[in-house]
Amino acid sequence: MADRILDKELDTLKNDLGTLRDDVASLSRLLAKKGGAKIDNALADGKARVQAGIGAVEGQVTAHPLASLLVAFGAGILLARLTGNQQR
Known part of the structure; x- marks a missing residue:
């Protein structure tokens, strides 16, 4: 009798799990x-943010081409010095 009750409880527990x-x-x-x-x-x-940033940079380059060229040149020199790619 107790075994049947225990088996029934075990089956219920298995179903619940x-x-x-x-x-x-x-x-x-x-x-x-x-x-x-x-x-x-x-x-x-x-x-979307990257595209907006690219659009803003393109607008500035179009509006100020000479200044953009000088900034790019300066950035190149700075990068060359930082990485040690200097020619002497």
Whole structure:
């Protein structure tokens, strides 16, 4: 008699654990989808910011070509000195 009750309780526990496992799997899939959506949104926002920055730089280069050339030349010299690629 006690064995049947124990077996019944054990079967109930197994069913409950199976349900819990399924619920955790569903929750994991849901969280993965939400996390992926957040990453996609952040990536799209980053791309938009980069495009806006490129547009701003292009506008400044178009508006001030000589100054842009001098800045690029100066940056090249500075980079050469910092990396040790100096010709003497």
